[in-house]
Amino acid sequence: MATETIIASANGMATPDPPSQVRVQLSTRHPDISLPENPGPILVNTNLRRYALSTLVNTLLQSEKPIPFEFLINGTFLRTSLDEYLTANGISAETTLAVEYVRAIIPPLYLASF
């Protein structure tokens, strides 16, 4: 760490840790919302939450009207950022995360009882 600091300060660079990243492999069991082609693993920042991931899937689907999605990792719904999920479950960001998506159940208030 010391060497890094020396070099960084010599360059006048700030050294805040950037958000870490993880590869996600998106999939769904529902043919009506499945991706036209398998995008393969996509590298994302681990600070992403459900909403950002939903935007990602909608972009890949090229949907005209955004569909709200929910995300499942190892069978449980993602309720935090990816980073918090990884930490809580002792998974390192070196793995490709298998992430399943489903249509969000509306109204979202109902989800509070999960």
Added chain:
Amino acid sequence: NTHLQPAFEASPRSAEDARRLWSHYESLTRDLSLSLTEQLRLILAPTLATKMRGDFRTGKRLNIKRIIPYIASQYKRDKIWMRRSSPSKRNYQIMLAVDDSKSMGESGSGQLAFETLALVSQSLSMLEVGDICVLGFGNEVHVAHEFDKTFSSEAGAQIFQHFGFQQTKTNVRKLVADSITLFREARRKVFNAGAELWQLELIISDGVCEDHETIRRLVRQAQEERIMIVFVIVDALLKGESIMDMKQAVFEPDVIGETKLKIKRYLDGFPFAYYLVVGDVRDLPGVLAQALRQWFAEVVESG
């Protein structure tokens, strides 16, 4: 992310296991390393060749630039001959940095990294052109073989002991920063170093790393200190997933400052100017020789 615990304790390989592994990869890559050695010898040969130079009263060849002043000076300035100077000695310091992170093991790139490490280190030691150092990197950077140590099969086996592909981060930024520091130290230790010391780092990794901006700045700094970095991406192609096709999703502000999602090709933002993607160790001698040939040509031209 210091609270992330590795799934296994970073287990140094047993000496016996490492020796067995090394001899396996050593024999697997023997023919290839001979081929790489020959290619590198050809690349290095012209730079080691002698040059005609100087201003002498007697010599082998006339220095055309001195003829007119010679006549103009009434034949007084008669140092008009060039001699063959003694071969210009060059020292090389070559660092092999091998990715020891978990993703290497999971993608099956670890095997390819071992093959690459065995291949390149054998070739370089056969060439006897300079010092070799081997680093491992992940969360931390560790030196698996120091510059001033002689390379041998025994040393190769000891190097393999350091790699388990269990580190839970891939800190390439720290690797480049630490490499620069190690190269500075190594340069200081070489007697009469100057411009004749050439420093090269080969990074062997699956190529998945973050913080490209800072890395780009560090790579530029290395370049300013005449340290050449070639990034060898070992692409194991497991499950048909190649780094060549990998995408990256980033949220960034657009022209009006609104945050928008952009999906880019991962390698388009890759911070290393010189990188090669190798899917099969058999391709390595060819592509590596090509990259090095380009580098040596550039250095010769600029020097």
